[in-house]
Amino acid sequence: MKRIAIAGFQHETNTFAEKKADFDAFAMAKDWPALCVGEDLIEQVSGFNLPITGALDFFSREDIEIVPLCWAFAVPCGLVTRDAFERIASLMLDLLESAGPLDGVYLDLHGAMVTEHYDDAEGELLRRIRMLVGSNTPIVASLDYHANITEKMVEYADYLDTYRQYPHTDMAETGKRAANVLIDLLHDGNRFLKTMYKSNFLIPLNLGCTTVEPCKTLLGKTLVQIRDGLPPHTHISFAAGFALADIEEAGAAVVVYGLEKQFVSDALAWFTQALIGVEHLFAENGISAEEAVASAIKISRNATKPVIIADTQDNPGAGGSGDTTGVLRALLSAGARRAVCGFLSDAETAHQAHNAGIGQTIYSELGGKGFRGDSPICADFTVLALGDGELVGTGPMWKGARMQLGPCALLENNGVKIAVCSKTVQTGDSAMFRHLGIDPETQSIIALKSSVHFRADFERFAQEIIVALSPGPVEADLSKLKYKKLRPGVRIKLGLGSGNNSGV
Numbered sequence: 001m002k003r004i005a006i007a008g009f010q011h012e013t014n015t016f017a018e019k020k021a022d023f024d025a026f027a028m029a030k031d032w033p034a035l036c037v038g039e040d041l042i043e044q045v046s047g048f049n050l051p052i053t054g055a056l057d058f059f060s061r062e063d064i065e066i067v068p069l070c071w072a073f074a075v076p077c078g079l080v081t082r083d084a085f086e087r088i089a090s091l092m093l094d095l096l097e098s099a100g101p102l103d104g105v106y107l108d109l110h111g112a113m114v115t116e117h118y119d120d121a122e123g124e125l126l127r128r129i130r131m132l133v134g135s136n137t138p139i140v141a142s143l144d145y146h147a148n149i150t151e152k153m154v155e156y157a158d159y160l161d162t163y164r165q166y167p168h169t170d171m172a173e174t175g176k177r178a179a180n181v182l183i184d185l186l187h188d189g190n191r192f193l194k195t196m197y198k199s200n201f202l203i204p205l206n207l208g209c210t211t212v213e214p215c216k217t218l219l220g221k222t223l224v225q226i227r228d229g230l231p232p233h234t235h236i237s238f239a240a241g242f243a244l245a246d247i248e249e250a251g252a253a254v255v256v257y258g259l260e261k262q263f264v265s266d267a268l269a270w271f272t273q274a275l276i277g278v279e280h281l282f283a284e285n286g287i288s289a290e291e292a293v294a295s296a297i298k299i300s301r302n303a304t305k306p307v308i309i310a311d312t313q314d315n316p317g318a319g320g321s322g323d324t325t326g327v328l329r330a331l332l333s334a335g336a337r338r339a340v341c342g343f344l345s346d347a348e349t350a351h352q353a354h355n356a357g358i359g360q361t362i363y364s365e366l367g368g369k370g371f372r373g374d375s376p377i378c379a380d381f382t383v384l385a386l387g388d389g390e391l392v393g394t395g396p397m398w399k400g401a402r403m404q405l406g407p408c409a410l411l412e413n414n415g416v417k418i419a420v421c422s423k424t425v426q427t428g429d430s431a432m433f434r435h436l437g438i439d440p441e442t443q444s445i446i447a448l449k450s451s452v453h454f455r456a457d458f459e460r461f462a463q464e465i466i467v468a469l470s471p472g473p474v475e476a477d478l479s480k481l482k483y484k485k486l487r488p489g490v491r492i493k494l495g496l497g498s499g500n501n502s503g504v
Contacts, residue, residue, distance in 0.1 A: 002186055004059060005099055006041075007069035007092050008052045008108030009125065012076040012146060014244040014319025015114055016481055017473040019370065023084040025074035029404040031393070031425050032073045037091070041068040047400040051142040052108035054175030059106075062183060069095040071108065075424050076319045080115040089125055096132055104182050105129060105139045108175060111147020111162075112242035119247040119485065123152030130156040138191070140182040142174045145208065146242040149253040154196050158185060159257055162237040164219055166210045167428070167456035169396040181235065190233070192257035193264050197272045199241070199252035201491040202478055204284040205318055206467060208240035209452045211459070214278040215240070222274045226267055234258035236267050238275075243478055244318060248487045279491075284476050285467060286312065292468035293330040293445075300338075300444040305463040308446050308454070314371070314472035315451040317426035321345065321370025325377050326470030327447045328367070331416045332377075338444035342419025343405075343427045345370070350422045353383045353409035366411075366418070371473055381418070384437075385410035389421060391435040395457025398429040410436040428453040 011021055027035045036044040045053045052071055059066050072088050074080070096105070107129075113121035122141075129139060138158040143149065145163040153160060161178040163170055185191070210219050219238065226236060235258065241251040254271050258264040287295070289311075296307040311327045314320040322345035331339050349364045356362045360383050365376035389405030406422025419427075419436055427448045433440045440446055441461045448454045451474065459465065467476075475481055478492045 001063050001065050002103040003065045003067055003101065004104045004106060004182065005067040005069055005096055005102050006052060006055060006106045008071035009088055009092065010073040010108065010110040011080050011113040012110050012144065012242060012318065013079060013112060013114035014076060014473060015079060015246045016244055016475065017078040017319035018372065019077045019321065021074040021077050021080045021084060023081070023087055026072040026084060026088060030075055030423050031398060031401055031403045033071070035070065035072040035088070037070045038068055041071050045071060049172045049397060049399060049401065050108065051171050051175030051178070054172030055106050055108070055142070055179040057172070058176040058179040067099045067102065069099070075316055078319065080113055080121065082116045085115040085118070085121060089128065093128055093132060096129065102133060102137060104137060104186055105133060106179055106182055107139065107141040109141045109143055111143035111149060111153070111239065112245055114245055114247060120150045120152050120249065123150045123156065126153055126156035138182060138185045140178050142178040143239060144168070145240055147239040148241050148245055148247060148250045149196065149239050149255060150249045154194055154255060159192060159235070160237060160255055161235070162239045166208050166215070166240070167397050167453040169456050184233065190259060193259065193261055194255065194257045195264055195268050197254045197268055198249065199275060200489055201279050201282065202243040202250065203240045203252050203282050204243060204476060204478060205451050205474065206284060206312060206476065207282045209455065211455055214281040218274060218278060223271060226270050230258070230267055231260065231263055234260070234263050234267065236271060238271065244474065246483050246485050248485050250486055251490060286469035286476055287466070289326045289330040289468045289470035292466045293327070293334045293336060295466055296445045297334060297336055299464055303444070303463040305461050306440065306443045306446045308448060308458055308462045308465045310451060310454065310465060310467050311447055311449050311470055311472070312451040312467050313469055313474045313476055314449055315426060315474045316345070316424045316449055317428070317453055318451060318474045320449065320472050320474045322424040322449050323367040323370045324374050324470060324472045325367045327468050328377065328416070328418060331445070331447060332414050335415065336445055337415050339447070340417040340419060340433065340438055340440070340443050341447040343421045343425065343432060343449060344418060345424040346420050347406060347422035350407045350409050350420050353411065353420070354386055354407050356383055358383050358386060371471070373471060379413055381411040381413050383409060384412050384417065387435045391431055393429040394431045395429040397453055397456040408436060410438065426450050426453055428457065430457050
């Protein structure tokens with residue numbers, strides 16, 4: 001029986017965001033589980049749409065002894081602290097060292113973690129693991145679609161596989177796929193030839209979405225056709241990269257693995273050519289919060305379904321504080337009706353509402369605390385509903401996720417409803433609104449703290465989707481960011497489009 005160690009360490013680091021991920025950020029449960037160790041890992045991740053869950057499911061059906069180490073995730077934000085990285089990495093390595101003889105290692109990583117002391121945190125983690133297990137033990141890792149894949153990561157891992165969907169509805173599937181490759185490596189005793197191409201341009205966050213162009217065709221047709229033409233044991237993965245990380249190797253990458261040099265090089269060349277051919281289509285679109293709200297109100301007058309406003313520049317899934325007030329201010333100023341905005345991260349206001357009770361009016365300084373230049377909305381709010389934040393996701397991406405959002409409240413001011421939670425979490429699942437008694441399908445306008453992941457659950461009942469560019473930590477126009485470490489020659493798209501952008 002083969003013995004395989006499994007572990008995970010995930011963080012998507014927006015180096016332009018101020019708030020850092022300390023150890024407590026990984027130790028706290030939110031939409032994904034808290035730091036878990038040993039056998040507790042298996043129980044804690046069970047039922048979630050996570051890569052490690054998919055890998056566990058695959059290994060459990062094989063003649064494999066699973067050796068669980070640890071798994072940790074923190075909501076995207078600024079740099080991971082040195083303390084957090086070293087404590088979790090040391091925990092993982094200590095458990096690995098004491099695990100006894102191993103035949104393989106599976107890792108659930110993100111691929112875009114930056115710490116106070118390492119720009120390429122996953123490359124460093126893989127290096128340490130390789131030094132510990134030796135060159136004969138295969139290491140396989142699943143990566144996020146937004147991984148900034150580095151030369152170091154490719155060097156120290158035998159195989160890397162990325163999500164193929166954004167929204168990331170295929171996380172567990174990717175873990176299964178990576179686990180399958182690891183089993184093949186163990187059975188065959190082979191080691192792959194590997195090669196990588198790094199793009200010379202950055203892809204804005206919204207434009208990496210695989211349900212719209214150009215990535216809809218790039219990944220849904222082009223990449224599939226290339227895979228279908230490859231012989232067995234030849235694999236190709238594409239990562240759109242995470243452009244909000246100011247590191248030398250930020251950006252999209254294509255990685256190919258195989259046993260035959262010609263097929264490996266040909267596959268890389270085919271997809272690279274296709275990627276370069278659509279560079280001109282990666283030009284971000286968006287309109288101001290005021291324009292977005294005005295457009296949503298106009299469309300909603302004759303709509304049969306909700307108009308959705310994506311508050312993309314305050315997306316907690318990419319480092320947003322989750323509490324900026326620009327879109328909410330625009331809704332209130334325009335006198336929007338049957339509109340709901342959420343989820344705003346404001347533990348103080350949530351607790352205030354719980355102390356007051358349903359039906360009461362509270363004066364609160366709502367939001368505006370996590371992003372420099374923003375300010376709270378100071379007003380009276382009626383408490384419409386309260387929740388403990390304990391709910392289970394129902395949408396394609398978070399289905400089965402046992403969310404722990406802390407005390408939640410539904411407030412109202414001037415006809416606009418505001419959903420508030422205590423933790424910083426992306427609004428990607430409609431169950432979050434239902435937890436507070438709101439049926440999102442009956443609203444006229446829904447303003448969401450999300451960029452793309454919301455599409456997995458909300459797009460099915462949206463009349464139209466509008467991307468709003470209200471000031472926040474997740475800058476959509478990359479030309480406004482002051483990169484200092486990005487390698488020379490990488491192109492950054494200038495300017496943003498305007499007007500209604502429901503296709504973005």
